[in-house]
Amino acid sequence: MSPTQPDLETILARCERLYGDTSLGEVVAWKKAHPGRPAVGHLPVYVPREIIHAAGAHPVGLAGGGDQIDIVKGDACFQSYICHIPRSTVELGLLGELDCLDGFVFPSTCDVIRNLSGIWQIQFPGKYVRFLDLPQTFDPETGGKFYQRDLQEMIHEIAKLGGREPTAAEATESVRLFNDNRRALRALYDLRAEAPWLCTCDEAFLVTRAGFVMDVVEHTGLVEQFIVAAKQRNKRKEDRIRVMVVGSFCEQPPLGLLRTLERSGCYIIDDDLNLGMRWLEGDVEPGGDPVAAVARAYLTQSVWASTRYEDNQRRGEQLARRAKEIRADGVIFSAASFCDPALLDQPPLQKALNNAGIPFISFKFAENTGQFQGMLEQAGTFSDSIKLWGAA
Amino acid sequence: MSAEAAKRPVPGGATSALTSARKDASMEKQKAMLAGHFKALSTAKETGRKVAYTFVPGNLTELLTAFDFLPVYPEINALQSGMRQKSADYIREAERLGHSEDVCTYVKCDIGMMTQGNIGPTGEKLPAPDLLLLSYTGCFTFLKWFELLRNEYNCEIAMLHVPYLADGKITPEMRKYVADQLRREVIPKMEKITGKKLDLDALAAKLQRSAKAEEDLVWVLESAKNKPSPIDAYFGSV
Numbered sequence: 233m234s235p236t237q238p239d240l241e242t243i244l245a246r247c248e249r250l251y252g253d254t255s256l257g258e259v260v261a262w263k264k265a266h267p268g269r270p271a272v273g274h275l276p277v278y279v280p281r282e283i284i285h286a287a288g289a290h291p292v293g294l295a296g297g298g299d300q301i302d303i304v305k306g307d308a309c310f311q312s313y314i315c316h317i318p319r320s321t322v323e324l325g326l327l328g329e330l331d332c333l334d335g336f337v338f339p340s341t342c343d344v345i346r347n348l349s350g351i352w353q354i355q356f357p358g359k360y361v362r363f364l365d366l367p368q369t370f371d372p373e374t375g376g377k378f379y380q381r382d383l384q385e386m387i388h389e390i391a392k393l394g395g396r397e398p399t400a401a402e403a404t405e406s407v408r409l410f411n412d413n414r415r416a417l418r419a420l421y422d423l424r425a426e427a428p429w430l431c432t433c434d435e436a437f438l439v440t441r442a443g444f445v446m447d448v449v450e451h452t453g454l455v456e457q458f459i460v461a462a463k464q465r466n467k468r469k470e471d472r473i474r475v476m477v478v479g480s481f482c483e484q485p486p487l488g489l490l491r492t493l494e495r496s497g498c499y500i501i502d503d504d505l506n507l508g509m510r511w512l513e514g515d516v517e518p519g520g521d522p523v524a525a526v527a528r529a530y531l532t533q534s535v536w537a538s539t540r541y542e543d544n545q546r547r548g549e550q551l552a553r554r555a556k557e558i559r560a561d562g563v564i565f566s567a568a569s570f571c572d573p574a575l576l577d578q579p580p581l582q583k584a585l586n587n588a589g590i591p592f593i594s595f596k597f598a599e600n601t602g603q604f605q606g607m608l609e610q611a612g613t614f615s616d617s618i619k620l621w622g623a624a
Numbered sequence: 625m626s627a628e629a630a631k632r633p634v635p636g637g638a639t640s641a642l643t644s645a646r647k648d649a650s651m652e653k654q655k656a657m658l659a660g661h662f663k664a665l666s667t668a669k670e671t672g673r674k675v676a677y678t679f680v681p682g683n684l685t686e687l688l689t690a691f692d693f694l695p696v697y698p699e700i701n702a703l704q705s706g707m708r709q710k711s712a713d714y715i716r717e718a719e720r721l722g723h724s725e726d727v728c729t730y731v732k733c734d735i736g737m738m739t740q741g742n743i744g745p746t747g748e749k750l751p752a753p754d755l756l757l758l759s760y761t762g763c764f765t766f767l768k769w770f771e772l773l774r775n776e777y778n779c780e781i782a783m784l785h786v787p788y789l790a791d792g793k794i795t796p797e798m799r800k801y802v803a804d805q806l807r808r809e810v811i812p813k814m815e816k817i818t819g820k821k822l823d824l825d826a827l828a829a830k831l832q833r834s835a836k837a838e839e840d841l842v843w844v845l846e847s848a849k850n851k852p853s854p855i856d857a858y859f860g861s862v
Contacts, residue, residue, distance in 0.1 A: 313726070340788065342764045349790055363790030368760055368767065369783055369805055378787070378801040541760075541767050541783060545775050570726045576768035579722040580775055596726070 548584025
């Protein structure tokens with residue numbers, strides 16, 4: 233290993249520290265190093281981070297408080313029968329943990345995230361709040377133009393916070409930097425699909441998640457360093473089945489759940505965790521108008537996702553095809569409780585897997601689930617049954 | 625009950641069990657209109673009328689009826705099933721088919737009703753749709769609901785994404801987005817399915833009548849400011 237290449241433990245320790253820092257120390261440090269420039273938080277699933285970056289701001293991914301905070305006040309804003317992420321996000325806000333952020337972008341992921349934007353305006357008046365209504369019409373002349381106009385407006389608003397109105401060259405540079413980042417993350421996921429014993433799911437999760445708060449260039453470097461270090465690991469392949477985890481694209485499962493699934497006899501070789509970081513397939517070609525290019529990329533290069541209107545029969549076929557491409561032995565549907573997008577998609581996705589002869593199991597979680605024994609047994613039985621009677 | 629007690633009015637103004645309910649002309653008309661609508665639906669395939677499933681909020685009934693579509697509102701089906709105490713069975717059936725306990729019971733009631741013959745509130749079968757008009761006006765579940773129905777019915781689906789007013793304001797861009805979708809997606813699909821061209825004058829006349837009907841309804845609802853109120857909460861909501 234070269235003197236400048238940190239070892240795995242150093243990289244992972246840093247990533248885990250960033251994951252656990254609910255007061256966003258990395259963002260505070262960024263702001264200190266870039267006085268006057270804003271930091272703008274965004275909720276899951278997808279927000280075009282390069283646009284926030286192009287507007288001179290630091291894009292900061294938010295994913296709730298996980299299993300690291302207790303909800304006291306956050307519950308008062310919501311009914312009981314919705315997911316957990318809005319409660320912990322409000323709690324973080326009310327505790328002052330998000331005070332370093334100058335603004336917040338709420339994408340149209342679902343009714344909960346949308347309504348959280350309204351609650352944020354009430355709870356934190358004076359803070360910049362932007363609801364980003366991602367189009368569900370993918371005609372470039374209708375949805376494309378509406379979305380592009382929305383992005384341009386967002387740039388103007390962030391410029392007023394202390395950012396900038398970027399030139400085409402500056403916006404192009406932002407697009408290029410995030411293309412690099414997505415490429416690095418794809419390489420990370422390729423490594424996991426090829427040699428999952430070299431990189432566990434929770435490690436990939438932490439490395440990806442570090443990008444929520446880090447500068448994009450630094451994060452790309454960290455991902456690349458991790459890949460180099462992981463490939464040099466001296467670990468043997470074990471007798472585990474290869475699975476995909478599907479449905480955890482917004483509220484994230486606790487790390488303990490990911491570790492439990494892999495301990496139960498599975499290699500998680502693909503997933504939709506932190507999906508917003510890898511939302512676009514391939515590079516965005518900026519061309520002469522990078523904002524238009526990012527808008528167009530949403531219409532034509534988005535990964536398949538339950539939050540996006542689509543023929544769900546096609547979505548199921550895409551899932552089955554992906555499972556076969558990466559030689560998955562099975563699929564684990566792991567959705568947050570009350571997650572309408574994930575849970576309403578499950579029956580047609582499961583039907584597609586049945587048609588393709590791909591076994592699956594399913595369960596629900598919350599970001600602060602603390603007991604994994606049931607899931608361990610369920611996933612363990614799944615793994616054993618595939619090894620005994622399946623193709624694995 | 626003694627003969628004397630039977631003659632006394634029931635507290636709250638409701639009639640006693642021994643006298644028949646008095647319906648006024650509007651109630652009779654409403655009953656007749658609903659019965660006529662469901663009769664038309666039950667014979668739609670024979671008469672050649674096209675059927676569109678759509679949602680109540682932000683509905684485009686004037687546009688649908690300008691093309692002579694018969695609208696079906698799955699939320700109303702679910703509401704009617706609830707009133708007839710059939711929801712539990714329908715929901716249970718949908719859950720047996722794999723739908724989560726956590727998700728919207730309107731969706732599950734509709735899915736369950738569909739798998740059990742799609743019998744409507746009048747006891748007659750509801751026809752399959754020729755068009756799913758997905759008016760996405762603020763409930764994300766609508767989007768997933770019609771994705772599921774498209775799988776089942778394999779028919780044409782038209783998306784109308786109505787932007788959310790996060791700041792309570794309608795912008796020219798939002799208006800243009802909706803109008804563009806109507807022109808480029810919704811109306812062309814309706815024309816393709818019905819074989820008819822949109823008659824803008826007929827649509828305008830329907831919109832004018834709708835606007836008048838809405839004003840009249842608001843007038844009736846505002847009558848509740850009177851003491852005593854001539855209407856009750858049941859009337860106001862149902």
